[in-house]
Amino acid sequence: MRTLNTFLLSAAVMLAGSVSVMAAEAEASIDSGDTAWMLTSTLLVLMMCLPGLALFYGGLVRAKNVLSIFVQCFAMAGVMSLLWVAFGYAVAAGEGGNAFFGWDSKMLFLNHLTDESVSGSIPESVWITFQMTFIIISPAIIVGAFAERMKFAAVLIFTILWTVLSYLPMWHMAWGGGLFHHWGAIDFAGGNVVHINAGIAGLVACLFVGKRKGFPGPALVPHNVPYVLIGAALLWVGWFGFNAGSAGAASASAGMAMLTTQIATAAAVVVWMALEWIISKKPTAVGAATGAVAGLVAITPAAGSAGVMGAMAMGAISSLVCYFAVTTLKHKLNYDDSLDVFGVHGMGGIVGALLTGVFIRGEDGGSVLQFWIQAKSVMVTIVWSGLAAAFALTVAKVLCGGLRVAEEVEDGGLDRTDHGEEAYNWES
Template sequence: MTTLTRLSGLAALGTALAALPAMAQEAAEGVASATSDAAALAPYTYEMAVDKGDVAWMTISTVLVLLMTVPGLALFYGGLVRTKNMLSMLTQVFAITSVVAIIWVTYGYSLAFTDGGSLNSFVGGFSKAFLAGVDPTTMVATFSNGIYLPEYTFIAFQMTFACITPALIVGAFAERIKFSSLLVFTILWVTFIYFPVAHMVWWWGGPDFLAEQETLRRIAEAAGDTAGVEAASAALAANGLIWNWGALDFAGGTVVHINAGIAGLVGCIVLGRRVGYGRENFAPHSLTMTMIGGALLWVGWFGFNAGSNLEANSITSLAVVNTFVAAAAGGVAWLFAEWSLKGHPSLLGLVSGVVSGLVAVTPAAGFAGPMGSIVLGLVAGVGCFWFVAYMKAAMRLDDSLDVFGIHCLGGIIGALATGILVNPALGGAGIPDYLSQPGTLQVGAYDFGFQIMAQLKAVLLTLAWSGIGSFILFKVVDMVMGLRVTEDVEREGLDLAEHGEPAYNM
């Protein structure tokens, strides 16, 4: 047995030795194969093309969004307050637009749309403060590979979003805030709240950058280059926090509406109710002005939503249709809900419903299908009506012009619904996928649980960031200079007491 064992051992050794050349050949073939795979993946190269049609459309969209704010929002809000405060609302909205425009080109654009280094998940840096490095030759990515916009065009378009968002807030505490305090609060709010939220939701490298880095990652992986894989993976993840979560926000459901809406709620609570709340008549002084302002908002919203595609293509067309039908559905829903429950169909209700539908479709404009957008508008119209007509009074909230009830609640409905309506099975456009085939835009697999959770996380973070941050800022301004006018000034009206002129001389 011992002899057999030795012979077996020798035989096994001989077999192993005989196999060594074959093993070496297989190993060499494996290395060669890996090298061949790496060589087959050439680095991604691209050209940056600017289309004159895209530039023209984005320029028009920029002007349309400015139209939403001045005069649209100013007239919409102005008509809803009492005569003695009409001019103050016009002044507040106009002044906020002017101040924020200067802040935007000074440091706001840089904080929102540049790499923030170690804080990049939350906010950008100052590399483009005072528009450093920006000139007529610099470009920014759109959502299509190889298609770019002049950076000045993108800066101007995003500037209008930064201007309208803090202007929305003032409706929540209309008729009682000091003008000087409002300006200081606005400067602080856009700096610490708006710019970081915009960065977290919308900052990414663009489709060509993703294609470039994904290709480099695959090349490094095929070559066994661990460091290369890690570097490319880090570059792919160098986006805003909410963007990395996979949350979808086409035109600003979180960035604009939830952000402003929750800040407005906090503001109306911190400032307190108006003098005479619950006893005096606070009816709008001019629903004609409100209807004109609401109409301008609807028209301007086509630039807001469809312009957010950054190109003139089929998704732009989808966003236009969705903006039409969601607004109409919101108006119809509010109209009939009010008619059936309160006995009359009011103009104010109709206009408020249209705005509710517009707010809700904002995050979904380029993702949902038209039928889904109609459903979304109906749900938002009824939901916002319920809060404004019943819950606000039950909670004794003096949200003067229903900023929370329409913008925050409508934004939440729209943000969550976007995670559902994007599903191609429901007529949606599908989840954008830039990585499976670098250099092309594919429709990614839809996962209901993942997408709803991503949307919910985005909503909750925006509520917390803006809600808590706004509370701190309101308190700081209140301690330093006071937020609210005196009772005598409030009774006289802000037009004369604060600005020294009336809205009407009749």
């Protein structure tokens, strides 16, 4: 018996020692500086949606619909966080599956995750949460396309289905070792995955739902321009977490991504204001804010590979293209993309993804081959997202008895009828 007790004690000591060694190795591979930066980046990207995008979109709609925008953004933060944890991460990042979908059943509900799980030089829990903020803001971007006229239940059904059918596979194709990765496409922080993907879905959605009453007309104007500017400012600051955070570490790559992001955005703001000054004789606050977003969108896929001059060119070109998309193309084609989701995120994302193949810093620079690879990835994203959105909208329409609110609801505003609240008490 004494021999058995001695054996068991020795085994327990050895096991404890092995666990201690494993924990020490995990701790040794984690860089505290990288972890601190990624924790900060995660908060910055979350701030882009709440309150950044909520304020930006909320200021652009009419007063009777501002709360509906805030509620939809909050709903995306809640629903998509749970979806990502339950199975989204397994579908996006799982090493099984194929060129379009990943899979790993052990990752469902993050059952594989432990305190010792590491991703690069940071805890995997931090990386998972960082990517969770991306899945939150992507469908939140879409809601601007059909603002002021879509049933809340239909919004939820549509965005959930689109996220499963389009966002998760795009994540896998670009960042999970799937199709775009095999092609060698460059998408540093989400040109295809986030912006083109959401922009195309927004275009399809606004076509399905139809135009707002009175479009186009003078009554459809922003109700609170300071909200728009504050929201755009929060997006601008938060985007450094979006782009520089995608380096996954506090590294030279993160530093260059921060620099190129600022340069592209600055160029886009200047070009947009100059265009308004020349064409309509007044550089507007909403125009400056929109130009900033156009520049931020364009540099997103190239933030880790473009140089300073390339970033400046990308911001300027994107601003030019997006300006004419929202002021001319939309009205010529007569579609009501309420808050210009396609015009800014879709068109800006396409410009950025294509020019990523042109403006590559270093001796080799861009190439015709890389441009073609980028173009292929853009075409796949457009078709995939468009089909996924159409299917998701059809299902939502059937389940909700239509996508659009009743005419009297649209007249009265979604705040009061859908959520039982009003943003402003005009009598006080």
